[in-house]
Amino acid sequence: MIWNRERECMPRTQLRELQLAGLKWTVDRAYERVPFYRAKMDAIGLRPQHIKTLADVKNLPFMTKQDFRENYPFQNFAVPKEKLVRIHASSGTTGKPTVVGYTAKDLEMWTELMARIVCQAGVTPEDTAQIAFSYGLFTGAFGLHYGLEKLGCAVVPIGGGNTEKQLMLMEDFGTTVLISTPSYALYLAERAEELGIDIQKRLRLRVGLFGSEPWTEEMRGQIQDRLHILATDNYGMSELIGPGVAGDCEAMAGMHIAEDHFLAETINSETGEVLPLGEEGELVFTSLDKEALPVIRYRTKDISVIDYTPCSCGRTHARMRKIFGRADDMLIIRGINVFPSQIESVLLSTAGVGPHYQINVWRRNYLDELEVLVEFTDDSMLDNYKKLDALTAHLKERLHNVLGINVKLRLVEPHTIERTTVGKAKRVFDHRNDPE
Ligand code: ADP
Numbered sequence: 258m259i260w261n262r263e264r265e266c267m268p269r270t271q272l273r274e275l276q277l278a279g280l281k282w283t284v285d286r287a288y289e290r291v292p293f294y295r296a297k298m299d300a301i302g303l304r305p306q307h308i309k310t311l312a313d314v315k316n317l318p319f320m321t322k323q324d325f326r327e328n329y330p331f332q333n334f335a336v337p338k339e340k341l342v343r344i345h346a347s348s349g350t351t352g353k354p355t356v357v358g359y360t361a362k363d364l365e366m367w368t369e370l371m372a373r374i375v376c377q378a379g380v381t382p383e384d385t386a387q388i389a390f391s392y393g394l395f396t397g398a399f400g401l402h403y404g405l406e407k408l409g410c411a412v413v414p415i416g417g418g419n420t421e422k423q424l425m426l427m428e429d430f431g432t433t434v435l436i437s438t439p440s441y442a443l444y445l446a447e448r449a450e451e452l453g454i455d456i457q458k459r460l461r462l463r464v465g466l467f468g469s470e471p472w473t474e475e476m477r478g479q480i481q482d483r484l485h486i487l488a489t490d491n492y493g494m495s496e497l498i499g500p501g502v503a504g505d506c507e508a509m510a511g512m513h514i515a516e517d518h519f520l521a522e523t524i525n526s527e528t529g530e531v532l533p534l535g536e537e538g539e540l541v542f543t544s545l546d547k548e549a550l551p552v553i554r555y556r557t558k559d560i561s562v563i564d565y566t567p568c569s570c571g572r573t574h575a576r577m578r579k580i581f582g583r584a585d586d587m588l589i590i591r592g593i594n595v596f597p598s599q600i601e602s603v604l605l606s607t608a609g610v611g612p613h614y615q616i617n618v619w620r621r622n623y624l625d626e627l628e629v630l631v632e633f634t635d636d637s638m639l640d641n642y643k644k645l646d647a648l649t650a651h652l653k654e655r656l657h658n659v660l661g662i663n664v665k666l667r668l669v670e671p672h673t674i675e676r677t678t679v680g681k682a683k684r685v686f687d688h689r690n691d692p693e
C-alpha cells in the first residue's frame with residue numbers, strides 16, 4: 258500500500274520544482290536566522306538569491322557533526338526556544354551530544370514521514386508493533402512510535418533490553434511487527450532458540466523494521482531465516498530528523514529516499530566533489546522544509562549509491578542502496594582499506610560460525626594486525642581440533658580473498674562474545690592509539 262500517493266508517486270519534474278522551492282526557502286531562512294550559516298555563506302560571498310537552480314546546491318558549504326557540537330546546544334536553531342516542542346540528542350559517547358529540535362510542524366512532518374516508512378515496509382493498521390529501541394534522547398523509538406500510531410496499528414512501547422520479557426509479550430500480545438536494531442533482532446532469535454521457543458509456532462512476527470546501525474545483506478538473510486520474517490531496512494540520523502530519511506518498499510530493491518523533504522547528493526569523501534548520478538560515495542543531505550533546525554549539505558559519512566531508475570512499486574523517489582559502511586569506520590590496515598561490512602559478509606555466509614563477531618586492530622612491532630573473533634556454532638567442535646583448524650583455515654582464506662590482507666582469526670566458543678541489547682552494536686575495537 259502507498260501511504261501518500263500524491264507525494265510518493267509525484268512526477269519527477271514536479272518533485273524537482275518542490276525541491277527547488279524548499280531549497281530556496283531553507284537557505285533564505287538559514288541565512289536570515291542562523292549566524293552559523295550566514296557566516297559560512299558570507300565567507301565565500303554567497304547570498305541566498307544566488308541559489309537559482311537545484312544544481313546550485315553544490316555552491317553551498319558543507320556541514321558536519323562537528324558544526325552541531327560547536328553550536329551546542331541551540332545556536333543552529335532557526336526558531337526561538339519557545340517554538341520548540343521536542344528536543345532530542347544523539348548518543349555522543351564522547352564530549353557533548355549533538356542536539357536537535359522540532360517545532361510542532363516539524364513533528365507533524367516527521368510523523369507523516371514515519372507513517373510512510375512503516376507503510377511501505379508492509380505494516381498495516383491490523384498489526385501489533387513492538388518497539389525494542391530505547392526510548393529517550395535517541396530519535397529511533399519516538400520516530401517509529403508516532404509513525405506507527407498514525408498508521409493505526411497497536412504500539413507496544415517496551416523499549417530496549419529485557420529480552421525475555423520481549424519474547425513473552427511477543428507471544429502473549431501476538432506481536433506481528435518488530436522494531437529494533439538488526440543486531441538485537443538476531444539476539445532475540447538466539448534467546449528464543451535457547452529458551453526453546455518455537456518461533457514459527459508460538460510467535461506471530463511477520464515484518465521487522467531495522468535500522469540505526471550498518472548491517473549487510475547476509476545479516477538480513479540470517480534474521481529472515483531465524484525469525485521467519487521479512488527484514489526491512491530503514492535509514493536516518495538525528496541531525497536530519499531521525500529515522501524516516503529512507504526505507505525499503507515491497508520491491509526490496511533499495512530504500513526510497515524522502516526526496517520531497519530532503520535533497521540528496523553523493524560526493525567523493527576525500528575531495529568533496531559532487532559525483533555523477535549513480536556513483537558510489539558519501540551521502541550528503543539538505544533539509545527542504547524543516548523549521549527548527551535547517552540542515553544544509555550535511556555530510557553523513559555514510560557510503561551508498563543512489564539509484565534514480567523507476568521502482569516497480571510505482572513510487573518515484575530515488576532509492577539508496579544499503580549502506581556499505583561509514584567513511585570513518587573504514588580501517589586502514591597496512592595501507593589497505595577495510596570495511597567491517599566486508600568482514601561481516603564473509604562471516605555470515607560461512608557455515609559453522611555464528612553471526613556474532615568482534616574486530617580488533619592492534620599495532621605490534623610497528624605493524625598493523627587485524628584480528629577477527631567469531632563464535633563457532635557447533636559445541637562438538639570443542640573436542641575436534643582438526644575440524645576447528647580446518648574451519649579457521651577456510652575462513653582465513655576467504656577473508657584474505659576479499660580483503661587482500663592476512664587476518665588473525667580466532668574461533669571462540671558459542672556465547673562468549675558480548676551481545677548488545679541496548680543501543681547500537683559495537684564490534685570494532687581499534688587499539689592502535691591506546692595508551693601503552
Ligand atoms: P539515530 O539516533 O537516528 O540512530 P544517529 O545520529 O545516532 O541517529 O545515527 C545516525 C547514523 O546511524 C547514520 O549516519 C548511519 O551511520 C547509521 N544508520 C542509521 N540507520 C542505518 C541503516 N539503516 N543502515 C546503516 N546505517 C544506519
Ligand code: ZN
Nearest residue numbers: 506508568570
Ligand atoms: Zn519501491
